[in-house]
Amino acid sequence: MTASTPTGPAVPVAPSVSTQIHLASRPTGWPTPENFRTVRVDLPDLTPGQVRVANTFVSVDPYMRGRMNDVKSYVPPFAVGEAMTGGAVGEVVASTAESLPVGTTVLHQQGWRDVAQGDAAGFTAVTPVPGVADSAFLGVLGMTGLTAWVGLTTIASLRPGDTVFVSGAAGAVGSAVGQIARLLGAKRVIGSAGSAEKVRLLTERYGFDAAFNYQDAPVREQLPTHAPDGIDVYFDNVGGDHLEAALDVLNRDGRVALCGAISQYNTTEKTPGPDNMANLVKQGLTLRGFTVGFHLDQAGEYREKMGPWLRDGDVVTDETVIDGIDRAVDGFLAMMRGENVGKMVIRTR
């Protein structure tokens, strides 16, 4: 032992610089590159029980827009002048924690940077699935897929034989919703998306029974033609006109899982709710909002289901990969504009 190294076993310390994205100022409406700053930070030596992780992929997600505001919400806001956080997967490159030796693949919340470091308790070892990139832990095997799972099962109480409608269906959550619904016994799965190419993906790749482009005509006109017998479950990723259209055609005891409302994250004014709330009483409908963070206890059960589905090709996923931590903000903004197909991730290694 020398004065310049930590106590404990010999530890490789490189890379010792972490490139991180800080929140420079709070955006009003749509974020711009000026709201962010790329900062290079020298990491301190590890203290006992810590790990240093070279991230392979970091996640950019719609909910992060909410954390850029200084308002009370289900997760605390990002602090101005500090590194943002979020999902990330990486490999342990230095460790003073027996439980997480060098080489372990770990899932954690120190995203928005290429190298993470901290107490081992903040990192969860995961077992890579053969043939599946580790970025899946940020998507269909992670919070994204769990969001679909929790929304369909716990929140919307999906039952075999249900007809399910999903908005934002070509997105990371939506494409998982459609495929999981089918695997859980849905009779018919209908999706909406914002381009002809995405609509084609829904029916040709993700196995939706019907799909439409919400830019072609009002959702309220299009949805009924694709749901001649009504719908039983609506998985809402967008709010607004889609929710209104769904409330028109929900059958008795219909259920809505409200999962964020990406169309409203950037609005600074209050927007009126659906004009047909009376249908809730008439049809005995249930609307339930949720955020996956309150349902993490289901993550283990979920991964046990989804791992084999993925491995066997029962569920297919797409992702849009942006290379380099320096382009993380570009990736985030592109995702907010809907330019991604499937989960948007930043490759950092």
Next chain:
Amino acid sequence: MTASTPTGPAVPVAPSVSTQIHLASRPTGWPTPENFRTVRVDLPDLTPGQVRVANTFVSVDPYMRGRMNDVKSYVPPFAVGEAMTGGAVGEVVASTAESLPVGTTVLHQQGWRDVAQGDAAGFTAVTPVPGVADSAFLGVLGMTGLTAWVGLTTIASLRPGDTVFVSGAAGAVGSAVGQIARLLGAKRVIGSAGSAEKVRLLTERYGFDAAFNYQDAPVREQLPTHAPDGIDVYFDNVGGDHLEAALDVLNRDGRVALCGAISQYNTTEKTPGPDNMANLVKQGLTLRGFTVGFHLDQAGEYREKMGPWLRDGDVVTDETVIDGIDRAVDGFLAMMRGENVGKMVIRTR
């Protein structure tokens, strides 16, 4: 037996004329007396297995307004030119059914008339509660009370320690909601009503912890001052601004039971929903609509609970009684205008 009486056991046949209220035309917006017609009908002799019932009280309820429209709903519309129907309680005055001898008190759906007649299967024998008028079977012991019970328990999943807010709290359903919530362990019960006198009733007679007059100032301003720690359950009898105000202050995992929306029964235009639906996601809220007709399986369990509460004075009720079937329409319209305190009933005997 003589030629003028039916075969079978001796049957008293008087009264043989039924005074009934028919729907003459469908109202647009607020109903007027011209939409109704009083008709005297000669009843046919009983066939085997039937009863004739002299109604003591018939019910007028907000949901009946919906049945006057020709739209698909949870109950079929009233037919123009025929007698309307609804809750009624009366005494069997003639019977060819062994199960319901003369003198039995029965609850049934042939309201809007002073004498009812039909197969015994359409009438349910009930046991009068000592010291309680039979009109209670149309109110706190009947659909009205069951609506409060189902809404609080099945729909809103009331838990001991919850803070409960009720709108239309001085009404028949609302006053039952407040008192049942307290008996089931609510920590704090808050009510709104439309006059100073009703507000006084809420705190002085029905045991609400706090109450306010929604005419004094916007609900959105008044509710937070009465709910410093937020609310956990909102029992919605009115919709509109009350629902919006409740969504502002509902705590995490808060639940809303949507029970009709009397403020909107007479509107012919669609009205925008709450402007803060995003709170459903942020706070994990559940909005669930219901109509009591789909929960009648709970009526027995409910009456077993409420009978003793009523008898022992744990629950107090008020009713507004209008005398005479000829004034049933007046009573219905007065109820729609909110002029009643507690359940509005028509005394027909």
